[in-house]
Amino acid sequence: MHVTQRPTSYGNSIGLRQASHPFMPVALAIAVLLLALWADAALAAWAAFGALAGYSLSGSV
């Protein structure tokens, strides 16, 4: 019998399943980075730069 894993109800019920695509954190961080660079907000730019670097290491332990 083939068993498929069902999505968690809390994630699915508020539409988070679609928003949790592996590329989504990158898109978010780049949006913050560009906005921060445009607004000359150095701290936010550093945070977004850090988040991008951290996420790019995904898949390694």
Add this chain to the structure above:
Amino acid sequence: MLTSPVWRTRIQLKILVSFAAGCMLGAAGSGLLLWVASGLVQPVPKEARVAVLIALTVGTLLIDVAGRADVLPQSKRQIPIEVFTRPPAGAGFRFGTEYGSGLRTYLPTAAAHLLALSIVLLMPGPRAAIVAGAGFGLGRAAMPIARAVNGTRDRWDAKLERCLPRIRAVVAVAGALAVATLAYGTVS
């Protein structure tokens, strides 16, 4: 032992939150250490530091394109298994602290090295170094969070594996852009 789905979800949430907090704390600590290390290059004029950083940025980009991040300095030690002997939330926090610090995991891209070099050579101050570190920790925690939220773990893992080369290429370009802009802000 059988547990209800609601109870299991609560435990998972607790572990994820403590893991993310640990990641951010460990990474912020690394950021602070890098800021302390940046004191060593303080006597070097900022124009020279920026020139070195730009050269190193090009170097890290080339290393990422060649897929040879293994040549960069990194710890070969893994996080010890004893971490998981603690209660779930404590284990998540301890594992997150070590995972987020970037000192005890394999680094498959040069992005972390580029961030560290930028903190040392641009000397943005302790606040920015800690914020950059916390951002790094949040980025590290984002993968298990997105995976848990998605719920279809096997399919999500397969999707991540397919997306990883593109993610790493985009991050390399965005990282270079961030370095260029932050470096411009330092010299101007």
